[in-house]
Amino acid sequence: MVGLTHYLAYPFLLLTIVPSWSVLRNIIRALFNNARQIMQTIVLIIVIIYLYSVWGFQYLRESFVMENDVDNCSDLLNCFATSFSRGLRAFGGIGDALTANAVNHGSSEYWGRYWYDLTAFLIINGLLLCLLWGIIMDALSEMQRERNSIHQEFNSICFVCGINKFELETKGRGWKRHIQEEHSVADYMCYLIYIDEKTKTELNSLETYVKKRKDVHAVDFFPIGKAMSVREKEPARDSLGSAAGQNASTTGGNVRVEGIEELRGMIIEMREQIRDLKTHINGAPVAQVL
């Protein structure tokens, strides 16, 4: 709409690349998250430059007469604008931008100019500007650390159940199979979208429950800390089969084997008792059916 009134608005459309690229989007977000710190530092820089402008306007006005005898400190605002612009852009601070030979070594203003140049460079360029860049760099590196942490977590912990990769590899059917088939994030997303698309009357009881919990932003319908493949494999090791023999080498395994043998003996004894009872009731031996 703005482009219809002025053609210079069209170049700003190039800024639409910012939300399109995730890296740029994250940089902007990192800067906005630290906007308070950045703004406070900038305000402090402006205040310090203003103080130096007052100093220069009061005592060093000859130094602000630069090329072509233009007076860049005709009033306090002009003095501040010159200090702000040229002082920040000059590598050695405002002292590099001012006229070098404005004061002689023997004059009374010499030491004033000396300390003006030196302290302005140390405080504004050496300390405050570095502090500002440091805050920005810290914000960006913090964002990078956060992204790496999320990336690492995403590749080592199941997004659905929260079970770690090691446990799934050793107790389950493998990490890749788990995240691609058993707890596929895409499948869960499709399921949630599917529930959203259905009308209330089309939902079965399970879907109704999930939809209700989802609507209140509860996630307790996810199998947190549970996975069928892990559950399936663990009892197998405790069964009467060969897995019991594998555990026999450990103390815990011996305890389980002894318990199983005791249980087996009890079952055999119960079979004998039932057989005797049937014999007694029928008056004749019965076929061994158990």
Ligand SMILES: [Zn+2]
């Ligand atoms: Zn999982």
